[in-house]
Amino acid sequence: MNSPGRTAVVLAAGFGSRLQGVVDSTDLKPLTPVAGKPLILRTLRSLEVAGCNRVVIVLGHHAKTMQKSIGSVYDGPLELVFAMNERYEKQNGLSVLAARPFVEDNFILTMADHVFGDEVMELAGSYLPEPGHAALLVDYKLDSIFDMDDATKAVVEDGKIVAIDKKLTDYNAVDTGVFVCTDGLMDALQALDDRDGDASLSDGVRHLASTSRMHALDIGDGFWQDVDTPEMMAHVEAVLAA
Numbered sequence: 001m002n003s004p005g006r007t008a009v010v011l012a013a014g015f016g017s018r019l020q021g022v023v024d025s026t027d028l029k030p031l032t033p034v035a036g037k038p039l040i041l042r043t044l045r046s047l048e049v050a051g052c053n054r055v056v057i058v059l060g061h062h063a064k065t066m067q068k069s070i071g072s073v074y075d076g077p078l079e080l081v082f083a084m085n086e087r088y089e090k091q092n093g094l095s096v097l098a099a100r101p102f103v104e105d106n107f108i109l110t111m112a113d114h115v116f117g118d119e120v121m122e123l124a125g126s127y128l129p130e131p132g133h134a135a136l137l138v139d140y141k142l143d144s145i146f147d148m149d150d151a152t153k154a155v156v157e158d159g160k161i162v163a164i165d166k167k168l169t170d171y172n173a174v175d176t177g178v179f180v181c182t183d184g185l186m187d188a189l190q191a192l193d194d195r196d197g198d199a200s201l202s203d204g205v206r207h208l209a210s211t212s213r214m215h216a217l218d219i220g221d222g223f224w225q226d227v228d229t230p231e232m233m234a235h236v237e238a239v240l241a242a
Helices: 039-049 063-073 093-098 118-126 183-196 201-209 230-241
Strands: 006-012 052-059 079-084 107-111 114-116 134-139 153-157 160-165 173-181 214-218 224-226
Touching (some): 114 118, 118 134, 173 183
Parallel strands (some): 134 214
Antiparallel strands (some): 107 173
């Protein structure tokens, strides 16, 4: 059963430069239509499936245009809250931190450029992490990954993440881009930002993993695909058409 009244955080602050020029209507990745529907609308619908009723969208690059455009194409039922990451040129962990004033309890975290099957989002919606812990939805179907070079790889042991990085050469799972989090992740990212003036989401995951607080949820036969390149976009459109 999904957690009632859950909040989600969507990261939509980046440049999305690898998709620029793919369509004539926009150069902004979250507004890029995939199979006729903007990516951000697909993300919001997925969060409805997960049982959310409120979404914090973190903006940065062309924030005013993004906020206006999203407001004009989405008519509910989710309550939308917009947060600003002034340091969007840095790593994506700072976008997560930008949402902190708007988030309480546990929350679902995802990106504005991913497409998910309903079964994946139902899994996210049904999971409640322990206080201070978090979970990453992972895909063990390594042969089905469209672009493994671009994927963020993970090592999972006994249901917990023990390593995560795009450059891993020995791994057994792939990061799908959906997390179920508590303030434990926020605390980890804040500590890294205080120390380094920057932080990636993967850095935060590694920090929690170092104290056995980063869990892995198997999506089984569930579908997901990030849409970073024209080739990925063509792939996901073919899957949706089928």
